[in-house]
Amino acid sequence: MNLFLKELKAGLKPFFFWTLGLFALIFAGIVKSGAAMADGAFMTELIGKFPRIVIAVMGMANVDISNFGGFYGVLMQYTFVLTAVYGTHLGNNAVSRESVDRTYEFLFTKPRSRAFILARKLLAATVYLTVFAALNLLFSVLAAKQLGVEGDYTGLFLRFSFSMWLVGVVFFALAAMFSASFPSAERGARAGNLAVLGTYALAVVCDLLEKPGVIRLFTPFRYFPNHELMAGGFPFEFAALSVALAAAFLVLAFFRFERRDLGAL
Amino acid sequence: MNVFRFELRRAWVGAAVWTLVILGLLGGLIIGALPAFLDSRAGVEAMLGSFPPAFAAAFGLEMDNLFSFGGFYTFGFLYYSLFGAILVAGIGLDLFSREKREKCMDFLLTKPRRRSRLFGEKLLAALTLMFCSNALFVAESLALYRAYAPAPLQMGYALLAAVSLFFTELVMFSIAVFAAVFARRIRSVSGTATAIGFAGFLLSALHSLLEEAALRYITPYQYFDVGKAFFEGRFETPYVLTAAVVTLALLALSYWKYTRADIPAL
């Protein structure tokens, strides 16, 4: 338990900064939603006239910013990216912080199995990710209330926040796996960050195509597309896929971590 | 100049790969999507026709500019900026935290070189990499411009627009150098570089979403308006000044710290 608490403490400062970013994004975004929506119908129609590639690159595919939900969806695309980068950071750090700091001899000579230690570290990171998503929900509700946005959007906020959590968890688990697999911490981190960029690019490709089909499976950024969440639905099959992927990555992470040589990486 | 050569040797491969990604992105977007983009003009104009002209004008949509090489080039620039920022943040963090990360400050700083000289050589190495990367970017931009834009060509304006990436990169680079010098440790260069790049990206997205003028002063990707450069051949002075002040201040502070800091024993 003390290891878990220590991990929580170590992650507090970065968490604070990421939360600050999230807070700024959501409040500023919602503050301005009214003005943006005023021209929303026009903009939405205008955007619709552009070729798909342009819309895709702008991150405006399948959105309708003439209503609050649509605008919020665009905002959430950015928080998804934020969460993916944060999740990657958490995953890398959980696995390789001691190696980078060259304090691994201290921790990994304690009478605990590596799996025990890694589990506590990953759990602490998951706590942060969960609180991050919960704060997304909280900030959204507060901002909407503060600004007197009409209608009850709690369900929408909840769906987006949960999706955000799932996206974060997938990238978190992937980064943990990379960090446990690569011989050097820097290379593991690089792989994790490239995965975020690569899957984001793939998401753009996804938007580019009328029927992305199987490509969608490879980019968590399109597991929970705006229009589905806005329409009140929730893609449970993709939620299940996220959980399955995260579980698989984590199992691999444990497996590789147990077998690796520890050293100053 | 041995430190300069050493840093170049260590950093050039990563910079080269990343530069290729940016060049590929630019080429891919222009070659792959520019024709379709230009073709969509008729549809957009038809739709705008159904609105009062004043309404369309309020959006500042100038059809001739929007549906041109320059318009499309401007529009992809957010992404070139993002990738460019990650590249140069990576370079800045890598070079200026190298001894800190690998715990060999003692090694370098007990060599008979002034710290100012070490800082200078590292800076020069980083700028060389950035310069080479941008020379390629500018060359590709101009070549594409020549190939895809109809005459008359405004090569001077196009050059200014392409060079704006370098200016934006300078700002992001100085942020990275500042972080590298002042942070107690840099755990992961790529992680921090990605975070810096995306922070700029999110600020930029926020800025265009909110259209809040004040926000632009803290949005490095918007300091240099590519559109303005492409169509008017200029940047906006207040933002250029902001960029210059931010860059010089961060580099000066970093220099101050780097040349004076006590190096603790391990």
Next chain:
Amino acid sequence: MGHAIETNKLTKYYGKARGIVDVDLAVEEGEIFGFIGPNGAGKSTTIRTLLGLIKKTSGNASIFGMDCEKDKVKILSEVGYLPGEVFYYDRMRAIDLLRYSASFYKKDCTQRIKELADVLSLDLNKKIEDMSLGNKKKVGIVQGLLHSPKLIILDEPTSGLDPLMQRTFFDLIQRENERGATVLFSSHILGEVQRICDRVAIIKEGRIVDLRSIDDLRKNSYKKVSFTTQSPLADFALPGAAQIQQDGAQTSFLYNGDINALLGKLAGLSLVNADVSEPELEEIFLHYYEDGEANA
């Protein structure tokens, strides 16, 4: 002969925390000067101030008559430094690191690198991160000596070297010394300082508490004496004996005086066992500590 190192009331505070206070040192050119004290006494702080790694708070420090801050670069080109802990760049072979190191000096060091590597039997083509601690240390030694420096500064250099290699290392240092190099050798192990040094300064809690030649230290040095008698002694007293401890039949003390007097005294007792040895550093420091108390 001039001073290789001279400090005058050299003081360094880390914020409010003490580093070193009023350190006066004068190391003659050509000598091997020992610098000894327990962990945290200020050995590294002194050395790092001399090397310009940290800035002094007050006082003066000069090397070869040049000011340690103003003429840092000139000084460093004549100095070889081996830190206690050696970390070098990743993804580098030993030879690459050494070439990089050599490129900072205005002379060709290729031959010298080869010689030193041969003496230390170091494989130059191996990657540094794959090396054992001892081998990394050897890279550090070559790195510190490759430019034939006029002043060699060693900060607890022997940890990680096996006894055989320590001997090679000391031989190497002595040869450098014969060639004319001055050596500043910091350590917390009295034995290894006594082994090669001409003079030694003892530092405690940031201040120099004693400075003497090794010969003097030997002559004047404390012996740790302990003996067991057949029956417990009532009272044991001997001029020059300090910290006398008696525990049943066992008596132990630190002795500083004529060795004949000691043996004479012991000869009068019926001994079961007797042991006269070099005291551990801690015991010497205990002595200095008690002196400090007495003077205060």
